Amino acid sequence: MSEEVFKNKKIRKLLEKYAEIWALGYASSLLSWDLDTYMPRGAVEERGKAKATLNLLRQKLYLSTEFKELFKEAEKEEGLNDYEKGVIRVVKRTLEYFEKIPPELIKEEAITVSKARVVWERAKEKSDFSMFKPHLEKIVDIQRRKAEYLLKDKEGTLYDALLDLYEEGLTHKDVDRVFGEIKEPLTKLFRKILDSDMYPRSHPLEEEKYDIEAMRHLNILVLEYFGYDFNRGRLDESAHPFTIEMGIDDVRITTWYHGKDFRRSLGAVAHEFGHALYEMQIDKRLAGTPIATGVSMGVHESQSRFWENIVWRSREFVETFIRDMRALLPFLRNYSSEDVYKYFAMVRPEYIRVEADEVHYPLHIILRYEIEKDMLEEKLSIDELPQVWNEKMQSYIGITPRKDSEGVLQDVHWSIGAIGYFPTYALGSILSAQFLRKYEEDCGPISEAIRERRFDKISEWQKEKIHRWGSTYPPKELVKKATGEDINPRYFLEYLEKKYLKGG
Amino acid sequence: MSEEVFKNKKIRKLLEKYAEIWALGYASSLLSWDLDTYMPRGAVEERGKAKATLNLLRQKLYLSTEFKELFKEAEKEEGLNDYEKGVIRVVKRTLEYFEKIPPELIKEEAITVSKARVVWERAKEKSDFSMFKPHLEKIVDIQRRKAEYLLKDKEGTLYDALLDLYEEGLTHKDVDRVFGEIKEPLTKLFRKILDSDMYPRSHPLEEEKYDIEAMRHLNILVLEYFGYDFNRGRLDESAHPFTIEMGIDDVRITTWYHGKDFRRSLGAVAHEFGHALYEMQIDKRLAGTPIATGVSMGVHESQSRFWENIVWRSREFVETFIRDMRALLPFLRNYSSEDVYKYFAMVRPEYIRVEADEVHYPLHIILRYEIEKDMLEEKLSIDELPQVWNEKMQSYIGITPRKDSEGVLQDVHWSIGAIGYFPTYALGSILSAQFLRKYEEDCGPISEAIRERRFDKISEWQKEKIHRWGSTYPPKELVKKATGEDINPRYFLEYLEKKYLKGG
Known part of the structure; x- marks a missing residue:
């Protein structure tokens, strides 16, 4: 054996x-x-x-x-x-x-965030930042103290200490470099795509109603083709889609069903599949050990983004699955496969991060990164948050939230004490393109693999280069081993330009 | 508060x-x-x-x-x-x-039974006792050693030591007394009922096919009327019906769906409801403590038997639910409510314990009790088991198993090391009738409560007398507190005579 x-x-x-x-x-x-x-x-x-x-x-x-x-x-x-x-x-x-971290601080944090989370929910409902403000102040204070403890015998800023909890070895300097390279080009690219009208800003398919049972079948069908191991996993329904692993032999995903706008259900499945595949393809010999899990948030997110954006949100995916989709969602008979692709790949400014397209999504993250870093370093008072948020939103994405619930109050993260988490989302997008470039260098155009439904080619490559190692190597080292270079946002910009300006 | x-x-x-x-x-x-x-x-x-x-x-x-x-x-x-x-x-x-118990023995037991269980399954499939025999020998040996350890600083026989694990304070003398009182009368009563032809031995409803979704609705409807708290519980499906509690606020039941013979699905629901109600009605102030659970197997089984046999398998239940049942199971329109009642309450000799009617079920248990006690005390060699089983079966129930899978190999218990468990099943039946008698003394005829769907009257009484205490009192004391006397099998015999000979 x-x-x-x-x-x-x-x-x-x-x-x-x-x-x-x-x-x-x-x-x-x-x-x-x-x-x-x-x-x-x-x-x-x-x-x-x-x-x-x-x-x-x-x-x-x-x-x-x-x-x-x-x-x-x-x-x-x-x-x-x-x-x-x-x-x-x-x-x-x-x-x-x-x-x-002293146990009292952990306890204080637990009590504070459990209260804050509930208040945040109510504040969001009422779109009233002032309700949440005192709780956020406490949370930032706790995170600051936590960071101070973490910095004992260690180099770095307060923010670095927190960042490292989610992305081992990543510092604010890394983030500044990477975000610095994409911030302007991405803002411009986003404007350019919007101006070009090559991708729609709204689509009639958003309003088409689907049968939930049929949608479930379509989700399962796609998962079967992707290679999800139903013998070691399940697809269920939850308020927000997620992936969770008990052990290496039990990795479950969920999606949601809104009854219309079917890309939300299927896209979530593709995304969560990417997370699940990572956990399922870890070397079985590592099972039950501390390294039998994905190495970091950023690398994990790169795998989910890969399957969501690069595989699923592609012209080839739609073309090869259009007949299956029409069989289960009969209203698609009124739409060409190009229609469906454009529906998957709509580009428009969004107030809400989780609704954002793959082009301007990282701008949402850069905004949060800048704000939470300044907040932690006391360069920004909590009072100023809504205003600063809205100004940055206007400047980077071109829209101004009409109320705090679609602005500063939209994310759960700060309410649960997660400061330093956001950058990993953008890293995920950036890394997914870097991995794509290397995959194509090794195995040829991904478009072909998708068109031929040879998803095993993709997953095999990912297994070999990334998944099987679990947490054996720290994330930076893993990226270097897999791609031959440090994290490089150039590929992400190139990928977007090719897909959204040159028609894919 | x-x-x-x-x-x-x-x-x-x-x-x-x-x-x-x-x-x-x-x-x-x-x-x-x-x-x-x-x-x-x-x-x-x-x-x-x-x-x-x-x-x-x-x-x-x-x-x-x-x-x-x-x-x-x-x-x-x-x-x-x-x-x-x-x-x-x-x-x-x-x-x-x-x-x-020395840890090595626990380990030895775990290894032995995990192998034995698999072998038992295969042996049962092939109906070949000789396959299972060497494993059973090991198990009996382990249980004997375990009993010896348990008897340190304690009175009693080897069997007493094991019995006490499942039913605190119960001894073989108690069981001998109780089973001694019912064995002959029950054998006679069973014969008499069979001869009287008042209850059918087979029924066309056994073959009627049902829609599983409709059956699920019927199960839920009955659970709603019984008072099952779906806010703290669930109904799911499993290979064998069971009840399990995580904590006092999360008590789940399952049933099965065979597609025909609907009493098996609904009867299981009534049975498991009885178990669940016990756990759900324990005083909330005991939550999270060692006494926040039903006190013993026998008392637990008395509650499930109560709801299965006394409530659900009653003429009044059928009469008051016949319209609901017909709405969901349309084939019932061809049957009178008396037909359905007789279908629920069929009486016939069964090879398989879990298929047995409420009349002769305890005879299955007495048989197992006698055998496992003799086996533990080395009065019976494992070789003789199939033969002794079959002879007793013929003598008590009037049929002889045609093969070991419907005889000595039918139950999982011995394969998992559970010797001393069986008596609690019969105690459950006996206690259920004793509780019924006391309930009627306190609250009037149960038939009225059922006819009026006043199930809350029944559950309130059970809560007050039995459930709320959890494991506060040992089982014998609880029975005495609730009914004013020790376990008394007379009521069980009276209950059966009234129901099955005098027409209920």
Whole structure:
């Protein structure tokens, strides 16, 4: 059978002990999946207690003398292979986090965000930023203190400390460089595409109603062709689409059904498939270890964006699937495959980030990045937020939100304390194009693979270059190994120009 | 708000620590529910690992110095109230179990039964007892050793030690007394009913096909009338119907759909509802504690049997629901409500226990009880099992299995090491009639409550007398408190005679 990758005895002992931590994470994932799919509503409070208790227990096991001793022993070992080094690196990161942040701060954060999230929801409903303001102030204060703890024995700014939690090794300098390279070109490109009228700003298909059962069948059909392993996964429905993995053999996705505007349901499926494929294609020999999961938010997002934007939102996808789509969604008989493609690839300024097309999506992210960094560094007061938001929105995207619910209040992230998370979304888009370039260099035009429904060609390449490694290498190293260079936003701009200005 | 029931500080400290153990049990339940409903099949092995690891961790927390110290402190306290005493009693039982059984034996048992279960399934398929025999021998040996450990510092026989695991405080003397009182009368009564031809031995409705979606609606409708709280529960589908509680706010049931013979689907729902109601009506102030669950298998089964046999399998139930049933199952328009009642209440000898009517069901149990006791006490060799089984079957029920799959191989229990479990099934039937008698003394004829769909009258009585206490009192004490006497099988015989000989 397959060769064991963990040969070092100390590492093996560490991993044996880690099994408990793994099982707690496994259970915690299932609790989350169930919460968002089938859980009876009255169970929500009790579920919260169970989940919080399991997470605390997980942390306690991490910080137990026994586990720390095993880690110290393993860390001293020499001649470790890459997988083993990966284990040390990932465990070290988590240990450092738990050791640096005082438990009281974690508790304070948990209490603050659980209140803030509820208030944010109400504030968004009422479009009243002043309701949310005092909570956001507390959250920023907590994140600042957290960052200070994290910076102990470490270089970097407060923002770097938070960024690193979501994207290992990424600094604000990296982000400034990358965003600096795309901000202006992207703003111009977006304007140019809008002016060219090559892509519509609205489409009659947005209003076409579909049968939900038929839509479910179409989703499953596409997933089957993409190569989703239903023996190790499921497709369910939830308020917001998501992917979650219990373990390497149980990776589930969800989508949503609005009853019309079918690209929203299918596009979510393509997106979540990309996340799921990453988790499903990790080397099985890593199962149950700390490195058996996608390495970072940015790399993960690059995989979902790849399948959503590059594969699914392509002319070739539509052309090769139009007959299947018409069989299940009969109203498509009134539309050409070019109509459907243009519907998938509409370009228009959006107030809401999650509704944005692939062209100007990163501008939403740049806006948030600039704001949250200034907010954390006290260069921007919370009071100014709505106004600054709206000004930047006008300047980068060309529209001004009419109310805070479609402006500064639209995202959940700050309310749950996630500052430093946003940049990974744009990195995902940028990396997806960089991976595409390398894929085409290695395997030829992706358009052909899509036209021939040879999705296995794509997934095999991704498995080999990215997926199978799990978290063995830090994200920057993985990108370099896979593409031969550091993160380079040029390919993203080229990809968009080709697709949206030169007709694909 | 409601008054706190746990006032003692030492008890509170113990319960605080217990939260971790509770959360692990909560997660483990969800893992089980998911396994039997929605889990992708390829995840089964990994799920097994996760579940086993969580259960070991749970045991470790129980046996941790910290928890044991807290328990010892709490145990010394005087003037505890009934709930607090219940906590001490239940924790003490579990601690004793874990402390008495060596971990190696638990491991040996786990390995043995996981193999044996698979072999049993194949043996049953092939109806070949000899395949299963060596595994059963090992299992009996393990159970014997386990019983020996459990008997340390304790009175009783080997069988008593195992029995107590499923039904606290019950001894083989109790079972001998109770089964002694019903064995002959029940055998005679069963014959008499069969000879009387008042209840059919087969029914055309067994062959009527139903629409599964409509059947699902009927199940939900009946559950709504019974008072099942869908805000804290769900109805799903599984290979075998079951009830499982995550916590007090999340109690789920399943049923099955065969496409015909609809009483099997609805009867399962009534049965599982009885189990679920018990868990849902436990005093909310006990949530998250060791006593927030039904006290024993026998008492639990009495509640499911109550709703299945006494409520659902009644003429009044059919009469009052016949219109609803006809609306969803149109073929019922060709049958009178008396036809349907007789279909629900058919009486005929069955090879298979789980298919047996309520009259002769306990005879199946007595047979198993006699055999497993003799087997454990080495009065019966494993070789003799099939023959002894068949002889007893002929003698008690009047039929001889044609093959082992419908005889000695039919039940899963022994293959998973559950010896001492069976008696609780018959206790359930017996207790259900005893509770009925007391209910009618307190609230008047149950037939009226059913006819008026006043199921709340029944569930309120059960809540007050049985459910709300959880495991506060040991089962024998609870029965005495609720009915004023010890377990008394007379009522069960009277109930059956009235229903099946005097026409109900």
